[in-house]
Amino acid sequence: MIEIKGLTKKYGSFYALQGLDLSIGEGTVFGFVGANGAGKSTTFSILSTLLQPTAGDAWIDGKSVTKHAEEIRKLIGYMPDFFGVYDQLKADEYLDFFGSSYGIPAAERKKLIPQLLELVNLTHKRYEYVDVLSRGMKQRLCLARTLIHDPKVLILDEPASGLDPRARIEMRDILKQLKSMGKTILISSHILPELAEMCDEIGVIDNGKLIAHGSVSTIQTQLQGEKVLTVKLQDDLEKAISFFEENPFITGIETGEHQLSFRYRGSDEEQMELLKKAVLANIPILSFAEEEKDLEDVFMAITKGVDEA
């Protein structure tokens, strides 16, 4: 559905995006994670035809965003990270204006607007002026606006920023509903756990480069690179230490009473092999487990690592 190839954006000599490659399938909810200034909004602006890339291109539904901007605009619903509303308009007039901007006939708009307001739980605010709505309500109204022409792709730049936990959950439910309608959704955030809950796939961007891409669980291991394994033993600690020390994938063995933990860099297959050998070597293993790492820590570790490189 979305194909990004070698996308580059330069501001002077500074690269906001450096040869970004990405491919997102139809109906996927894709989370775009990165620290401040990583290039998330830049990517979204290019996809929304607001910004011209320095090099590379992107295709949505087979159409190039730089060459067929008019058609792209009909395909996408874009919600910027920061946006204003026309304060002198009422909520339904606001939606009506954008409906007419997409050439939707008046009669159809009339039917559509209550449905959209219903979807984002703003029915009770239909005749209120937009500027008296709370931030979260404005955000939901803006989301309703992106939906008015029934776009195939939604590009939402930090839709949950500034929302309280309850509003976040509501936003998540709305997104789930949209996903069930078959829309391809791109969401950005700098909070990985928040995205992990609602996304099928996640891409991590740092310094304008995609450093990881995949399902939530793949990202976790890919980002970790190494995992921490903990082995609980009945006894024979010495024997166990000398056994594990020999393995080339293992570093930093720490010992406790009846247990030892170490950092492991091998693949899953090698890990299974390791366990098998340990058992065959008569090491009295009680448990052999991977230590759960917080997604947040993972994110911190990986983005820091890239910065240093």
Next chain:
Amino acid sequence: MRSMFTNPVLIKELKLRFRAFKSFSGIMFYLLALSIFVFGFIFVSMEFNLSGFINSQESVLLFSLLTFVQLALTLFITPGMTAGSISSEREKQTLNILLTTAQSSFQIIFGKMSSSIVFLLLLLIAGLPIYSLVFLFGGVSPTQLLVIFAFLILTMLAIGSIGVMFSTILRKTILSMIVTYGSMLFLTGVTAFFFLISMRMNVSSTTGVTSPSIFAYFWGTINPIALMMTLISPEMLEEFYEVTKIHFPIWAGYLIFYSIVTVVCLFIAIKRLRVNMKKAR
């Protein structure tokens, strides 16, 4: 044609504009000032005129004063109405969303432009009943008024386009305002100055004006004040031909120049509204 009346931006802008209290207070204030001016004029001329009625000469004077009030209104309000049309949306962070909609750049610029023009026209037309008083006293023909109105509208379109263009290419409303007012002052003040200078240079002390002066003609013909003067009194026109020795009608020169300004400025605004993407081949 149908799209003109269903232009979303136009409808939205008019809705916003008429909802704002300042629009109504603006119109009221303008009409009040105009009425005080006219009735004050009538009152004063009656005082000095023992016969107790207004003659047609005074009526022409009143007519020209009114015309210059309308011209001043056009010149000073148009930049204020248009120079923020795009940049204020950018400042309020509503522009990005507008630009991702399916509306063409032409539609957006056209909607912005026409909503300002509609409002300004309303101001001009609101002044018409007061104008009509002049007809009571004679000395002025309705066709004259029509022609003057047509040229006021042309001036409005040209200055409005300049405002919309600067509002599109400059990021800040304040800057756009300054440059648009600057352009307006250039077209009314500086051109008059240039006109006088080039006229001087063309006059020889012994033989008077002998050769035609393209410069004097050009600066004179694009000056709104000069145009209005020639439209009000034909003697002025004769004088103008006398000093420039070019007998091309000044209104035609004005029409051509400001039509080009309008078209070029709107064209630039439409081209520059969105980032310049590579065109499909």
